[in-house]
Every structure is written in structure tokens, then in C-alpha cells.
């Protein structure tokens with residue numbers, strides 16, 4: 001179905017991107033849309049309430065977050081059908097990007113309500129464009145699992161991607177994640193983009209090995225990790241059984257286990273510690 005967003009015939013849900021730090025990034029268009037809205041649906045009413053009061057705007061707020069997204073989405077759709085102008089914003093950046101909103105969008109479209117996005121700040125793009133890494137093709141992962149085992153599985157699946165990869169991460173997990181990335185993806189170039197748009201904005205461009213050795217005390221605040229994609233020249237990532245077979249073959253031909261692991265690491269260009277773990281823990 002083809003419909004124009006601004007022909008004033010169909011009801012419209014506005015998604016408004018909000019600042020990820022610097023409040024000057026709230027666009028005049030976003031403020032205008034909010035001023036004309038009847039209702040602001042948002043992730044956390046305290047966060048959005050503060051933002052609106054900074055701009056001297058007072059509007060009814062309704063919370064739609066991860067745990068109530070489906071039920072509140074239905075409620076919001078009813079209000080839009082009644083003729084109310086509704087805006088949805090998350091706590092920071094774009095709604096639906098590692099934030100709630102996508103279920104609301106889906107339900108709106110299913111109910112014949114058009115959706116329009118008011119452009120604004122977003123952490124992944126700021127990090128990517130300043131990373132110095134390839135930007136023609138990229139892959140956004142958002143948050144890796146907080147569970148170590150699942151996180152490592154996710155990284156193994158990503159190891160063969162040639163596109164630059166972008167991850168969101170919390171400060172209390174950053175060091176562990178950088179170590180996992182070094183172990184599984186190898187010593188690629190990467191960039192930590194910290195406190196984007198804020199006073200202490202910082203970009204740390206280095207290898208995954210060096211980044212994993214940084215003092216976590218110096219990695220506070222909000223962070224994005226941008227990692228170089230797999231080099232096309234690199235050897236394919238072998239699965240665990242193939243690695244074990246290679247080590248065993250070398251051991252059978254007379255090398256010590258330690259030397260065999262070193263050799264397999266050189267041959268496969270995979271990290272020695274990760275080969276050691278695969279060999280000894282399987």
C-alpha cells in the first residue's frame with residue numbers, strides 16, 4: 001500500500017530522536033512536533049519529563065517500555081485513532097534502536113496508522129563515522145548478550161563478517177567484552193567511542209588487544225565499540241573440531257602440545273589463547 005505521510009488524511013505516529021548527551025542537538029523540528037502533540041509516549045517519564053522541562057514544554061506523558069510495550073502500544077493506537085497527535089521518544093537517541101518502539105511501530109502500521117521519524121542523534125552513527133574504519137558497509141549488533149557463554153557464541157558467529165561491526169556496551173562489561181572480542185575475533189583494529197556529544201567525548205582507536213588491556217577505571221560512561229570487519233585475506237575461521245584435529249596431527253608428527261598450539265595459531269592466524277582453550281577444554 002502506498003500512502004503519503006503528510007497529506008493530513010491518515011493518522012500519524014511521530015518517532016522523535018532525542019539527544020544522547022548534548023541537549024543542543026534537540027532539533028527545532030523535533031521541538032515543534034512535540035509542542036503540537038497531545039500526548040508524549042516515552043520510555044521513562046522522568047527522563048523525558050526533564051528533557052521537556054529544559055525546553056519549557058509541558059505535555060501529558062505516558063510510559064511505554066520494554067515490559068509493557070504491547071499493552072501500552074494498543075492503548076496508544078486507540079488514542080491516535082481518536083484523533084490525538086502522539087509522539088514516541090525513548091530515553092536517548094532513536095526509538096527502536098536498542099530501545100523500545102518497534103512493536104508500537106508494527107502495531108501502528110497494522111492499524112493503518114502512518115509512521116514518521118524526526119531525525120536526530122544516534123550513538124552508533126557518531127561512533128562509526130569517527131572510528132576511522134570502513135564505513136561503506138557496516139553491521140549494527142547493538143548489545144551482545146550479558147551471559148558470557150552466549151556472548152562468545154554470538155561473537156563466533158560474527159567472526160566471518162567482512163563489514164565493520166558496531167556494538168553498544170555497558171561500562172561494567174566493557175573490559176570483559178573487549179577481551180572476548182580479542183580472543184574470538186583476533187587482533188583487529190577497533191575504536192571505543194565514549195561519552196559522545198558530551199564534554200568528555202573521547203575516541204580510543206587501537207587494536208583489540210591494546211583496548212582489552214586498558215584500565216577499566218578509565219572507561220566510564222556510555223560507550224560504543226566499533227570493530228574492523230574480517231580481512232578478506234584472512235584464513236577462514238575453523239570450527240573447534242578442525243582446530244583440535246590440526247593440533248593432534250602436529251602432536252602426532254612429534255611437536256609438543258605447546259608448540260603444536262603455537263603453530264596452529266600461526267597457520268590459522270587465530271589467537272593462541274583461544275586455540276589453547278579449544279584444545280584443552282573440549
Ligand code: SAM
Pocket residue numbers: 020021090092093094095096097098099121122123124167168169170193194195196197198222223224
Ligand atoms: N537509542 C539509542 C541510539 O539511538 O543510539 C541507544 C540506546 S541504548 C539503550 C544505550 C547505549 O547506547 C549505551 O549503553 C551506549 O552503548 C550507547 N550510547 C548512548 N549514548 C551514548 C553516548 N553519548 N556515547 C556513547 N555511547 C552512547
